[in-house]
Amino acid sequence: MISEIKYKxxxxxxxxxxxxKGFVAANDGNISIRLCEDEFLITPTGVxxxxxxxxxxxxxxxxxxxxxxxxxxxxxxxxxxxxxxxxPDIQAIVHVHxxxxxAFAIAGIPLDQAIMPESVVYLGTIPVAAYGTPSTExxxxxxxxxxxxxxxxxxxxxxxxTWGRDLEHAYFLMESMEFTSKINWIAKQLxxxxxxxxxxxxxxxxxxxxxxIKGNSPIGVDTxxxxxxxxxxxxxxxxxxxxDLQTIVENVTKNILDELKKHL
Ligand SMILES: [Zn+2]
Numbered sequence: 001m002i003s004e005i006k007y008k009x010x011x012x013x014x015x016x017x018x019x020x021k022g023f024v025a026a027n028d029g030n031i032s033i034r035l036c037e038d039e040f041l042i043t044p045t046g047v048x049x050x051x052x053x054x055x056x057x058x059x060x061x062x063x064x065x066x067x068x069x070x071x072x073x074x075x076x077x078x079x080x081x082x083x084x085x086x087x088p089d090i091q092a093i094v095h096v097h098x099x100x101x102x103a104f105a106i107a108g109i110p111l112d113q114a115i116m117p118e119s120v121v122y123l124g125t126i127p128v129a130a131y132g133t134p135s136t137e138x139x140x141x142x143x144x145x146x147x148x149x150x151x152x153x154x155x156x157x158x159x160x161x162t163w164g165r166d167l168e169h170a171y172f173l174m175e176s177m178e179f180t181s182k183i184n185w186i187a188k189q190l191x192x193x194x195x196x197x198x199x200x201x202x203x204x205x206x207x208x209x210x211x212x213i214k215g216n217s218p219i220g221v222d223t224x225x226x227x228x229x230x231x232x233x234x235x236x237x238x239x240x241x242x243x244d245l246q247t248i249v250e251n252v253t254k255n256i257l258d259e260l261k262k263h264l
Contacts, residue, residue: 011041057069060073105157111126
């Protein structure tokens, strides 16, 4: 099918772009496109997204079964399928680990400050979806809560996910998310992540409505500016027990003492 080849090539091209941009390292990240109701193209696991060729792209159905291709599909396929299932209007998905957006995901800080007109109109708010073990149902379950009213999410302690009307759109949303995160971070160093006023945000939201942009929550409309600053989700549960910690401390102390003895 001609269009299938075209889409496979486009996935390779966007794969190269995310790799060149430093949005992923080594074999990280995954990309998918919806071909029809029950057929999808998705990137393989264990391959650098910067060096893919069209025959590496796998065709799967909504259940995640391989229909065509010699490679195994990405282990993070479940979150792609959740988005396609819940949002029939979505045709493509990008998942990467861009450094600035991922840092916000690790800090548990959502991108919900109205700091730039472009991100208010184009990106909307980006929430943090609670951490889930990669490849398990925990990830799609956490994303589901936000899939209807947003264009993407930060995946807590993991990375970022965007969905769009085509692959170019999903990619640009990711680029915009990373750019917003980077500027937000730099502004915070200057102690200057000042938000737009409620009036200015409302004007932008009205403009956006007129332009027919939907599917993303406007920023700061129902909250006073400034209140978002450094709003964090609660810290993750500590997995180490007191006993574990004590054992680690004892081992480290012993190693240091052994090392010191050698030099005495
Ligand atoms: Zn990932």
